[in-house]
Structures are given as structure tokens and as C-alpha cells.
Amino acid sequence: MPNEILALEAKFWQAMCDEDIDAAIAMLDSEAAVAGMHGIGHFDHAGYKRMAEQGGAKIISFKFSDEKVMLPTPDVAIVTYTVEQTFDLHGEPHQMTSYDTTTWVRKNGAWLAAVHTETPRPGDPDEDED
Secondary structure: OOOHHHHHHHHHHHHHHHHOHHHHHHOEEEEEEEEOOOOOEEEEEEHHHHHHHHOOOOEEEEEEEEEEEEEEOOOOOEEEEEEEEEEEOOOOEEEEEEEEEEEEEOOOOOEEEEEEEEOOOOOOOOOOOO
């Protein structure tokens, strides 16, 4: 099962790279949350779609390392990892390394992302960019 969760995490990131909003939404719980350097956000599927369509950043590439999956209950999985990402922000390329977690919940047999956190590595040159 840990490999299944890691594959889902990579699939979600790839959907963001591909700007495939519908594929990303299909992997989200009906109510989800994100916490990062810009604060905490809560959204439903329509809210995620608005956020994705209005965002000024596009992920170009990503690479995971130090991945670990924890299964505190049969229907909850928490994945932790370091991610090196390259992204375009308003036409300018940037790179960032961050420490991420995603909590996946199993509902009706499907794993759905419910909560994601991202903490930029301290001192990363682009961590204060907006």
C-alpha cells in the first residue's frame, strides 16, 4: 500500500505540471486543506478549480526524495517527503526545495487527498517570492 500512496502523490503533482485541473480534483476529498508559507486554505472542488485557474505559478518539474508513508489506520495514509521543484511564476523560472506532507483518506475504496502542507527549506533563494 505505501507504493500506491506514493504513486498517487506523484500523479497529483504530475496533474499540476500538466495543468490537468480535473485530474487533480478527482484525487481530492470533497473538503480539503493546504498549509504553507502563504497561510492556511480550505477548499471544495469548485474552490480548488478557481485557485488553480487563477494562480500565477506553474510547476514545470518535481523530484521526490526521503519519501515515507505512515498508515495510522487502514483508511488514513500520511506521506512525507522532500521535493525539489522548478516552477514558472509570472513568466520567470524559479526553484524551491520544500518539506511536504499529504494526508490521504480512503472513502468508498478510493484514496483522496485531504490535507497538504509545504514548508520551504530555510534559506531557499525563492522562498520569499510571490
